[in-house]
């Protein structure tokens with residue numbers, strides 16, 4: 475087996491820069507941490523927990539797009555020819571005591587598929603998430619938003635926007651779209667949270683088991699009582715031709731869409747409200763013309779505080795040059811989206827929050843939704859939900875302000891994500 479190594483191609487030989495992704499300073503301020511790393515090296519070696527394999531992280535905008543857009547990288551290590559590699563996460567799951575049967579549901583989703591398999595799954599989902607379908611959903615997203623804002627549980631004049639608004643909105647939307655009954659939504663939210671928690675392996679195993687049983691149960695029910703939802707549509711595809719969509723894939727698709735579709739969007743809304751409150755001049759500009767400036771504002775918010783800070787691992791199928799260094803065949807590498815989104819090589823004055831960077835928000839230059847073959851399938855839906863959410867909040871609560879000192883806000887320390895634990899505000 476080739477030893478995965480990185481040797482400088484054009485630079486003098488130096489020790490690779492190594493960083494621990496669980497480093498408390500990096501988790502507290504990834505923007506400063508990654509800015510430093512990006513200038514030190516285009517590719518840094520990362521340690522993550524006790525994983526023994528050398529892992530790499532790409533820090534610069536151009537290189538991030540290369541790793542995500544170049545077909546010499548695959549998402550499944552099994553597709554690296556001749557090495558018989560195992561997924562680095564498999565080792566971690568075993569260490570956590572998660573049974574292989576359940577780990578498979580986390581290791582073989584659409585994000586883990588390559589080549590024709592990936593195209594097949596993506597085409598199936600893309601049929602449901604067409605621009606038209608997302609557009610048609612808009613009135614419903616507005617209704618759900620209005621309903622949530624009507625019923626905000628205000629305690630002593632204060633509301634937690636993360637708990638009571640940013641979370642319920644996307645989970646309601648995605649569950650309606652997929653066909654998850656209202657009664658089950660609370661459980662999905664808890665499962666989603668459990669999967670993010672690194673310190674509770676038992677919780678992860680239980681969450682996967684819960685999700686799998688819930689989806690299987692729902693599939694059984696929809697077979698008897700079809701509905702106008704994604705699950706019913708996918709069941710039809712599976713029943714017509716199991717080679718187009720297997721039973722296992724059906725479950726993993728639903729799992730991936732519901733999980734990817736609510737937590738991320740919730741945190742974009744939470745992070746986004748805070749970023750706007752942090753920048754009163756930009757908030758005033760947005761208020762002066764919400765419909766004209768909203769798309770550009772969401773675009774800048776995705777760059778500034780997008781909730782996904784790093785992609786999952788890719789594996790090089792051959793030696794590939796990255797920023798003047800060689801990444802050896804088989805090496806697991808992830809792309810730092812937060813680092814790329816603040817790269818001064820791409821963004822002028824990147825630490826300036828400016829909602830007019832791309833006024834119509836059409837040409838997306840940030841990489842907050844990823845890039846290339848695995849570019850986020852729900853990006854249009856997420857953008858739409860965020861636009862509806864911010865528009866409604868600005869219109870209803872022109873005096874909204876933070877209810878606690880800024881430095882008392884806490885983040886949930888999950889590497890690779892940027893999320894507020896809560897956002898207490900006064901509605902004014």
Ligand code: HEM
Nearest residue numbers: 584585734735738739742785786843844848850851852856
């Ligand atoms: C993929 C971010 C919302 C479904 C991705 C990727 C990123 C991302 C960065 C690529 C990961 C990689 O290449 O390793 C986000 C953010 C969101 C969001 C920041 C909200 C602000 C959604 C929504 C859905 C969704 C609403 C579903 C309705 C997916 C799926 C993939 C994906 C299925 C996998 C695509 C593939 O492997 O081809 N997302 N996402 N996402 N996202 Fe999203």
